[in-house]
Amino acid sequence: MTITVFAARRILTMNPSQPEATHIAVRDGRILAVGDLEAMQAFSDTQWDERFADRCLMPGFVEGHSHALEGTMWEYPYLGYFPRRDPDGRRWAGAQSLAAVQVLLREQAELLPPHQPLIAWGFDPVYFEGARLDRRRLDEAVSDRPLVILHASLHVMTVNSAMLELAGLQRHVDVEGIMVDDDGSLTGELQEMAAMHVVFETLGMNLFETVGAPETLWRYGRVARNAGVTTITDLYNPLTDEGIAALKAVTREDDYPVRLVPAMAALAWPVDEGIQRLQGCLEQGNDKLHFGSVKLMTDGSIQGYTARLKWPHYHDGHANGIWNAPPETLKEMVEAYHQAGLQLHIHTNGDEAVELMLEALEGALVFWPRCDHRHTLQHCQVIDHAQLRRAAAQGLCLNMFANHLYYWGDIHRQRTLGHERCQRLEPLASARRLGIPTAIHSDAPVTPLGPLFTAWCAVARETATGRVLGEHERLSVRDALEMITLGAAYTLRLDHLVGSLEIGKFADMVALDRDPLASAPDALKEIRVTATVLGGRVHEAE
Incomplete structure (x- = not known):
């Protein structure tokens, strides 16, 4: 050859x-x-x-926490606070006021056939002072059709009265996360997966399940290629039969530009069935498709006030967040997937969620010791130093959401976390000093896919207004580059194949x-x- x-x-x-x-x-x-x-x-x-x-050549970037939803969401109008470009290069200005949100929604509704539901995404309420977006404000913009706004965090949505009525949500007020006013009337805000599922079920489509569509995977691949990514994750894939078939077919195409690592959404399946499904996928991969990981969702997002924080909880006094399943159920799931020999990627935004998962993993490792398990805590944004030492002792990996420093750093300092906790927001230098294998990520589509920007966030630690948060947690450029290449590859159990340029690797x-x-x-x-x-x-x- x-x-x-x-x-x-x-x-x-x-x-x-x-x-x-x-x-x-x-x-x-x-x-x-x-x-x-x-x-x-x-x-x-x-x-x-x-x-x-x-030119300068490097190993292709490895994005260790992102979602194929990046390939789906651009089918819908973008409402984010920051400007953004879609996969076709079109610039979306976003919306910096609730009035601008309403104008954009009216314009988009006029482009649709009568009564067709309007779905938009990227809205971030934490940037808007005063009254929170609710069904009444959405009704002022669009009242003649169901309207669904998925928030930037992907953990919350707000719907209008037409959608509330269509879904019969008044009958489901006992579901945690369906928010009500003081008088018991629905606000239109739905927090976390159980509450949002009611809307998806009514619409006959679940955005989180569209990741199995071939066109979604191709669009996702193009976004990754343009960002320099050659290995990318889909860290919440339901692994339906149709989705598995699409993953296999698309990645077998010579022109598909990335290697793809889907992690099965644990909460989408009963535990025994999920283990059996994932184990059945292990031999179905190829050079560009790597099965074997499971994603467990514990809490929500800090900026959405659905993350679980330890005392004193939220800096501005907001009520603590929501568990996506009862804590005992989450611990049992950790034990079951660990015992089955599978690798866990665990969403832990708040430090209370980190604490719960450290306890679960400690127990699992005592009863079923495993060498080189590489279980990875994802996001772990305000993990404290005692928790870091426990993570190191357990042989855990960390993958931190460095982009939070830029996009939400100012909000965290002023409202959700306060000054001191923001000094350890994404404590990357501390993790490195303890020898914990660590990666950094974008969580696309929550923030734009761009490993070099993520690396800059870890080096500069600057917010959108230029304030430095946690200067003692700054990384060197070389260390940041390692976290978007070999470090991320290690958390995916692929460092023997990608992440560095060495003989025998891809x-x-x-x-x-x-x-x-x-x-x-x-x-x-x-x-x-x-x-x-x-x-x-x-x-x-x-």
Whole structure:
């Protein structure tokens, strides 16, 4: 077979034994050699590829916590506070006031046939002072059809009166998360999965299950490619029969530009059935599809006030958050999936949720010891130092939501967490000092997919207004780059295949227009991805 040699101005390998190179040889989709020009001349029958000669090459980025919903949500209008671009490059300005939200909703409703439900997404109430968005404000905008607004956190939605009536939600007020006024009338706000499920069931579609559609997976792949990502997760996949078939079919396509790691949504299945389903998937993967992980959702989001925080709870006195299942049920699920030999990715936004899961994992490991389990706490945004030490003792991995520092840092300091807890918001440097395998992520579509921006957040720790939160938790650029490559690959049990450029691994790379180690740290977020390489196949970014 012909050997392709890629040349670059500089290659950052993330291999501690050989951190840098200028050339990389690829055969059969895998790395044959990494080194300088002289090392490449030992090979015959080579094809030289100079298209990246003036570029910096790195291992393709690994996004360890994102959702294929990124490929679904852009079918609906975006209501977020911050401007954003969709996969086709269109810029959505977002909405910075409730009046602007109402105007955008009226405009979008006029584009639909009569009575067709309108779904929009990305709304973030924490940025709006005063009255909270409720059914009355939505009715002022759209009253002639059901209206569903999914919040940016994906943990809350608000619906109008037409949707409340269609779903018969007045009959379900005993479901936790269906919010009511002081007089007992429905506000239209629905918090967490059980409450939102009633609406999805009425509409005959569940947004969280659309991730199995081939067009969704292709759109998701294009977004990943443009961000320099070559290995991406879908960390809440229901793994329906149709969804599994779509995952297998799409990833077998030569042109599909990413490797995909779906984690089964634990709460979507009875425990025994979920274990059996996931174990049955283990042999159904391919080089671009890797099964074996399960995602457990414990609490909600801090900015949505549905995360579970330890005392003194929310800084502004708001009531504590919501469990997505009773704590004892969550602990039993941890024990069952651990005993079955599967890897757990556990959503723990608040430190009370972290505490519950540390207790559950400690118990599971006592009764069923496992080496190299790589159970990973996801988000763990305000994990405290005692909890960090316990996580290290248990051999856990962490994957922290570094983008929170920018998008919600100001809100957390002023309203949800206060000054002191914000100094340990995403305590990345502390985790690294304790030797805990750690990654950072975007949680797309909650925030835009962009590992270099995520790395900048971990290095600069600046909010949207430029305030620094927790300067002692800042990372070096090199450490941040490790967390979006090899560190993330480790949490996915794929570090033997991706995450660094070493002989035998998949030839997955990202080409950058600038060298992140030769640029100012603040330039990280400005570096442009020009292409990715997956198994030696070049995919130009758009």
